[in-house]
Amino acid sequence: MREPRGRYPKGVEMRERIIDAALAAYAASDSRGPSLRAIAESVGLTDKGVGHYFGNRDNLFLAVLQERDRLDAVWPEPGDPEYLSHVVETVASRNVSRPGLVKLYIDMAVAASDPAHVAHGYFTERYSRLRRDIETLLVQRGVSEPDARWKAQAMLAAADGLQIQWLLDPTLDIATAAVRVARLIESGPVAAQEQPAGSDAD
Amino acid sequence: MREPRGRYPKGVEMRERIIDAALAAYAASDSRGPSLRAIAESVGLTDKGVGHYFGNRDNLFLAVLQERDRLDAVWPEPGDPEYLSHVVETVASRNVSRPGLVKLYIDMAVAASDPAHVAHGYFTERYSRLRRDIETLLVQRGVSEPDARWKAQAMLAAADGLQIQWLLDPTLDIATAAVRVARLIESGPVAAQEQPAGSDAD
DNA sequence: GTCTATATCCCGATAGAC
DNA sequence: GTCTATCGGGATATAGAC
Numbered sequence: 001m002r003e004p005r006g007r008y009p010k011g012v013e014m015r016e017r018i019i020d021a022a023l024a025a026y027a028a029s030d031s032r033g034p035s036l037r038a039i040a041e042s043v044g045l046t047d048k049g050v051g052h053y054f055g056n057r058d059n060l061f062l063a064v065l066q067e068r069d070r071l072d073a074v075w076p077e078p079g080d081p082e083y084l085s086h087v088v089e090t091v092a093s094r095n096v097s098r099p100g101l102v103k104l105y106i107d108m109a110v111a112a113s114d115p116a117h118v119a120h121g122y123f124t125e126r127y128s129r130l131r132r133d134i135e136t137l138l139v140q141r142g143v144s145e146p147d148a149r150w151k152a153q154a155m156l157a158a159a160d161g162l163q164i165q166w167l168l169d170p171t172l173d174i175a176t177a178a179v180r181v182a183r184l185i186e187s188g189p190v191a192a193q194e195q196p197a198g199s200d201a202d
Numbered sequence: 203m204r205e206p207r208g209r210y211p212k213g214v215e216m217r218e219r220i221i222d223a224a225l226a227a228y229a230a231s232d233s234r235g236p237s238l239r240a241i242a243e244s245v246g247l248t249d250k251g252v253g254h255y256f257g258n259r260d261n262l263f264l265a266v267l268q269e270r271d272r273l274d275a276v277w278p279e280p281g282d283p284e285y286l287s288h289v290v291e292t293v294a295s296r297n298v299s300r301p302g303l304v305k306l307y308i309d310m311a312v313a314a315s316d317p318a319h320v321a322h323g324y325f326t327e328r329y330s331r332l333r334r335d336i337e338t339l340l341v342q343r344g345v346s347e348p349d350a351r352w353k354a355q356a357m358l359a360a361a362d363g364l365q366i367q368w369l370l371d372p373t374l375d376i377a378t379a380a381v382r383v384a385r386l387i388e389s390g391p392v393a394a395q396e397q398p399a400g401s402d403a404d
Numbered sequence: 405g406t407c408t409a410t411a412t413c414c415c416g417a418t419a420g421a422c
Numbered sequence: 423g424t425c426t427a428t429c430g431g432g433a434t435a436t437a438g439a440c
Contacts, residue, residue: 030313030318031313032437051440107309109366111232111233113370127367154386157360160363161359161362165362207426210421210427212427239409247429248431253411254428254429254430255428255429
């Protein structure tokens with residue numbers, strides 16, 4: 001057994017290009033998502049070539065999500081008393097600016113409910129970690145520990161649900177809605193004194 | 203041009219059987235959902251036989267959701283001061299008791315974000331109607347009109363998001379969580395004085 | 405490049421309703 | 423007796439895996 005040689009620079013760059021192409025293709029795809037062939041051709045490869053880097057289709061899409069996490073590692077400063085609001089606003093704004101990402105994320109989350117799915121661990125660990133982080137934050141903001149637990153769960157749920165509504169109606173301003181939910185969860189009911197933003201078309 | 207003859211009793215019954223079989227197959231399927239063949243064989247037909255009734259796959263799954271709506275037409279009495287809590291608890295309990303339904307619903311909602319999808323109208327109208335109904339309810343419960351608007355959106359979002367978390371961890375008690383969110387949205391923060399229910403494993 | 409699985413369309417056969 | 427709802431068969435296109 002020799003040491004594996006690692007990836008060549010060319011391979012590293014191609015990996016990046018495939019991930020970008022996969023996300024772009026997802027944004028333009030129908031309900032079944034883009035085919036491996038379509039993604040491959042958009043970067044000048046065959047499906048076999050993409051398979052070399054990512055093995056199969058689910059692995060590729062999981063890599064897209066992980067790359068998103070890597071790029072989104074920068075967050076607002078934690079000292080801010082409005083920290084949670086800023087975080088949820090940041091998340092919503094980022095996601096909305098990348099077409100296809102929200103659709104991919106929800107699709108994968110549902111698919112990953114199967115314990116045999118490659119992304120099952122990614123999602124279960126992600127949700128556990130996020131719930132724990134938000135819970136800690138809420139306790140620091142003065143929320144009682146029993147409340148912080150279910151409120152963290154609710155905050156996360158609202159963020160996901162708002163994104164589903166946004167998929168169906170992209171004119172919705174879910175960043176503003178998410179901030180309002182965050183304030184409600186952090187500190188109880190708050191009057192909507194700002195002018196209502198986003199689409200009010202029902 | 204003559205009047206169409208309508209469906210035969212045999213056809214009506216077979217339609218029902220196919221819808222039931224489709225939901226059952228979805229519960230046991232992998233991330234891509236069940237094949238038309240698998241559904242067809244479970245009711246003693248070929249895939250073309252199913253195609254005769256529903257045209258294509260998406261139409262069949264849309265019919266499953268519409269059948270669910272038809273069966274779920276019974277709701278708690280509106281006079282109750284805890285009406286919203288009872289409704290969300292009813293929804294959560296019903297959905298959790300039908301394996302595959304939640305997965306199908308979220309999958310379809312995401313797919314229907316494409317305006318060309320057969321279920322696009324179903325979902326956009328559904329969400330508009332639900333937002334409007336909840337908003338009316340909140341106003342009746344004393345919530346100010348500007349607040350009622352975004353709070354209805356948040357309530358709906360939380361319900362959807364909780365179901366996604368439940369898919370990934372079916373031990374979560376999302377009915378209790380949904381009721382707590384409903385109370386928070388209706389009347390401000392409330393102490394979690396009941397014992398924590400559901401899985402606390404993180 | 406091949407193999408298998410799947411969805412969809414066109415066409416035909418049958419049998420039961422009117 | 424006629425018509426059509428209810429199917430199945432064949433052909434075609436596409437996609438994923440090996």
